[in-house]
Amino acid sequence: MFQTTIAKLLPKLPESFVWRFSKKYIAGKDQESLLSKAKIENEKGANITVDILGEEIQNIEEAAYFFDQYMELIPKLADKNIDVNISIKPSMFGLKLDKERCYQYYEQILSHISQHESGFVRxxxxxxxxxSIEIELYEHFLQKYPKNVGLVIQAYLYRSHKDILQLMEKYPEYHLNFRLCKGIYVETPEHAYQDKQEVRESYLRILKSMLKGGCYVGIATHDSWLVDMILQWIKENNIPTKSYEFQCLCGVKENLKLSIIKKNIKNRVYIPYGKNWFAYSTRRLKENPKMVNDIIKSFFSCK
Ligand SMILES: Cc1cc2nc3c(=O)[nH]c(=O)nc-3n(C[C@H](O)[C@H](O)[C@H](O)COP(=O)(O)OP(=O)(O)OC[C@H]3O[C@@H](n4cnc5c(N)ncnc54)[C@H](O)[C@@H]3O)c2cc1C
Structure with missing residues (x-):
């Protein structure tokens, strides 16, 4: 109740106030802020992936703006020797509104990005x-850009384990590349585990299948219990370090990130930026008021 009230109240507050807690999680409003945040993360020993804030466009014409932003950013990342690794939400390119246009945008970005050594689209x-439609999108581009494209899998969905087993069986010739996360959207018991421990168990089950099946995995979690279990299993099963990396969100659990880097394990930080930061922050909170707890904690530790 308290969480829902705060989540509803936030959009009505001044942007400067909301920025006070959002700035920890978002690089800034423009490319310059992103490039400087990325440099800082690189200096700490982390790799990065960039997310331009925006999703669920209502009109396909809006997609052109985001496409141009990504195309402009790619050479700038390369020029500054920063990973050319970007994350894109298909709803930003209007996957449900105009599939053909959305595929064209991914095609042009992948063709451009694949010319760079670290070029990668998640x-x-x-x-x-x-x-289903995002798995289909991945399959389409996997065949043309097997080294440059990867998909996110959500451990909370009942279907996810079967989905990855099917993909592995269907494409034995490719080194599939997944990011595994718990899942951030509010899903009903019809589709997803609701219990925290069940989600963790599903996460471990899926991760083990991916790593044993030869996939590359971006292990995206800040759950220390899960991280400990994973590190132990990886050690016991001699999983080579080149098969995985850990991933975290910008501004979340910095100490966990640094402790992973200290173990000489690759870590990638997901850095969002963009002019839509306010809509993004408030919409996310309305969708998932449970995040309020995390935000309140960080708000009181703001410098
Ligand atoms: C790199 C990356 C990419 C992601 N991509 C996607 C995606 O494509 N689709 C998708 O559905 N989800 C995505 N997620 C979100 C993910 O699904 C989870 O919702 C999120 O990571 C929280 O789960 P957790 O495993 O960290 O465990 P939790 O148990 O939720 O969190 C563990 C602890 O981490 C801290 N924490 C976690 N999240 C936050 C936060 N937002 N702010 C402050 N503190 C926090 C808290 O202290 C919490 O107690 C991504 C996450 C990461 C790290």
Whole structure:
């Protein structure tokens, strides 16, 4: 109740006030802020992936703006010797509004990005109404850009384990590349585990299948219990370090990130930026008021 009230109240507050807690999680409003945040993360020993804030466009014409932003950013990352690794939400390119246009945007970005050594596009995963069409999108580009494209899988969905087993069986010739996360959208018991421990168990089950099946995995979690279990299993099973990396969100659990880097394990930080930061922050909170707890904690530790 308290969380829901705060989440509803935030959009009515001045942007400067909301920025006070959002700035910890978002690089800034423009490319300059992103490039300087990325440099800082690189200096700490972390790799990065960039997310331009925006999703669920209402009109396909809006997609052109985001496409141009990504195309402009790619050479700038390369010029500054920063990873050319970007994350894109398919709803930002209007996957449900105009599939053909959305595919064209991904095609042009992938063709451009694949010319860079670290060039990589991660297809972010959205709510469960998108799961099948985002897997289909991944399969389409996997065949042309096997080294440059990867998909996100959400451990809370019942279907996810079967989905990855099917993909592995269907494409034995490719080194599939997944980011595994718990899942951030509010899903009903019809589609997703609701219990925290069940989600963790599903996460471990899926991760083990991916790593044993030879996939590359971006292990995206800040759950220390899960991280400890994973590190132990990886050690016991001699999983080579080149098969995985850990991933975290910008501004979340900095100490966990640094402790992973200290173990000489690759870590990638997901850095969002963009002019839509206010809409993004408030919409996310309305969708998932449980995040209020995390934000309140960080608000009181703001410098
Ligand atoms: C790199 C990356 C990419 C992601 N991409 C996607 C995606 O494409 N699709 C998708 O559905 N989800 C995505 N997520 C979000 C993910 O699904 C989870 O919702 C999120 O990571 C929280 O789960 P957790 O595993 O960290 O565990 P939790 O148990 O939720 O969190 C563990 C602890 O981490 C801290 N924490 C976690 N999240 C936050 C936060 N937002 N702010 C402050 N503190 C926090 C808290 O202290 C919390 O107690 C991504 C997450 C990461 C790290």
């Amino acid at each position: 297809i972010d995963m959205e709510d469960s109404s998108y799961t």
